[in-house]
Every structure is written in structure tokens, then in C-alpha cells.
Amino acid sequence: MVSRFLVLDASPAGDAARGLAACLEQHDRALNLVSQCEEAGKQAAEGINLLAARALDQAGWQDSAATTAPDCVAVVIGPGSFTGLRASCAVAAGYALGVGAELVGVSRAEALAPALDAELARHEGLAGWLLVTSARRGRVFVEDNQGGLRAISVADWQPPPGRWLVAGDAAEALAFDEPVRSTAGAPDPEQIARAALRRLAGELPPRQALPLYVDPPEAKLPADGLRAAPV
Known part of the structure; x- marks a missing residue:
């Protein structure tokens, strides 16, 4: 049963860009916020790994032992910042793999x-x-x-x-x-964690923890194709 969450959100774009990392514990049906690190700006979103490390350190969850490591990493997959989504989804996947935690993506x-x-x-x-x-x-x-x-x-x-x-x-x-x-803007850590719980319980349809891109990528292959591989 999932009891400890690491929540990551670097989805806000433009002037609203920010990075958020938080640790939460579940007791019965209640979710308690243990630590939260949040910074505004594109650099904070791109450096979501640093916010995650700080949040884990504040929670005392840096140890990868089963008694302290999160057993679920919940990441907001979008829509939002192209770079922020790539960074947060990559950090979430890497950390979940490293500690053997569930990896769950949820949209805003x-x-x-x-x-x-x-x-x-x-x-x-x-x-x-x-x-x-x-x-x-x-x-x-x-x-x-x-x-x-x-x-x-x-x-x-x-x-x-x-x-x-x-x-x-x-x-x-x-x-x-x-x-x-409505005064609702960006989801808070508890709302993200509860959406992850609903996905784990099958109340939300399956979805991979990958960036939810709406716009097509701006990068395109050159008209003459890629360069030949070096000899």
C-alpha cells in the first residue's frame, strides 16, 4: 500500500513557470504534507531535481531504505512547459526506478x-x-x-x-x-497525490508518466535529411 509520496510539478509555462517538489505521508485516508520546496521561474522548473533533493532532505527521506524512501512518485505530466515537463518526468522516472517506487503521471x-x-x-x-x-x-x-x-x-x-x-x-x-x-490555479501537492491514488485504484484510466504535449514540436528534420554518421 502506498504511504509516502514524492510529488513533482514543473508544468506551469510562461510567466507562471515554477517548480514544485513535495513529500506527503498517508495515514488511513488522510494525506499529511511533510515538506515542500517551490520556486518561481523557468530555471526552477528545469532544475526540478534540485527541488526534489531539498524536499526529500527536509523530510528525512534521502535514504533509499524501504523505511524512508517514497513508495510513489506522482508527477504532473501537463499540459504546460515543454522543457519543464521533460525535466520533471525524467526526474520522476529516474527516482522511481532507483528506489523501486510506483511512478504515476496525472494531468493538471x-x-x-x-x-x-x-x-x-x-x-x-x-x-x-x-x-x-x-x-x-x-x-x-x-x-x-x-x-x-x-x-x-x-x-x-x-x-x-x-x-x-x-x-x-x-x-x-x-x-x-x-x-x-474560480480561485483554483495550479494543483497543490495533496490534489496531485490524490489524483495519483485514484489512478492506482483504477478510478482514472491508465496513463503513462510521459509529457502531455499539445503543440507539435518546433524542431524539424532538415530538408536534406540528417548528416551522415562520422567515419
Whole structure:
């Protein structure tokens, strides 16, 4: 049974970029935060391994012994920063392999869904919820309560019909007709860990702990092909 979590999140992009590493313990059904290290900026997201090491050290979990090491590594797989997702998923996979822990990936919407569903239930007449998060170059990611995910240019945005509960770190970037604004932004460590537990229990469909990319990669093969291998 999973009882100790290492949570990693380097998904926020653009001006919202940050890195988060946290250790949590589960007792019965309660999750207790043991340590948390968080820093803003792209460098913090790319250096998520340093935040993870600090969080583990603060929790006293640096030893790889079964009595102290996490038995689950939960990582946010996106959508979000291309580099941040690669860094955090790689660190999560390496650490989980090293200590023999479960490796679980969850999306930002999966982590926030229970809170957003509860908030949605408190309002009548809303079409659903939308989670709007920063992308890059005047674009945002939009996830909805039906599992939809797309990247949208702010300049080309057309609000869907109806009234919506709108959340996320880039919620103010999009115009809506009479929206209900949620204070939910990025998921906290407990929300990420609980989403991992739901995935382990089969309440969420299987998903690999790999970056959830929405945009196609910018890097392309040269028109003339790759260079020949050195002789």
C-alpha cells in the first residue's frame, strides 16, 4: 500500500513557470504534507531535481531504505512547459526506478477536477468548467470537464455559448460571457497525490508518466535529411 509520496510539478509555462517538489505521508485516508520546496521561474522548473533533493532532505527521506524512501512518485505530466515537463518526468522516472517506487503521471485537470466539480455543483445554470493555463507566444491551454484539451491563440479566442466556471493561472487572458471565476490555479501537492491514488485504484484510466504535449514540436528534420554518421 502506498504511504509516502514524492510529488513533482514543473508544468506551469510562461510567466507562471515554477517548480514544485513535495513529500506527503498517508495515514488511513488522510494525506499529511511533510515538506515542500517551490520556486518561481523557468530555471526552477528545469532544475526540478534540485527541488526534489531539498524536499526529500527536509523530510528525512534521502535514504533509499524501504523505511524512508517514497513508495510513489506522482508527477504532473501537463499540459504546460515543454522543457519543464521533460525535466520533471525524467526526474520522476529516474527516482522511481532507483528506489523501486510506483511512478504515476496525472494531468493538471485530473488533479483539480474534484475541487472544480464541487465548485461547479454549487452554481446553477453553468455549462461546465474550463481550466485555462499558460502556454507560450500568446496562447493558452484549455481543458474542460468532459476531458477536452486544446491549445488556443488568445487573439483568435471565441467564447463557447453558455456560462462557465473558469479556473487556471491564465483564466483572465480569455473573455467569457458572464463567467464564474474560480480561485483554483495550479494543483497543490495533496490534489496531485490524490489524483495519483485514484489512478492506482483504477478510478482514472491508465496513463503513462510521459509529457502531455499539445503543440507539435518546433524542431524539424532538415530538408536534406540528417548528416551522415562520422567515419
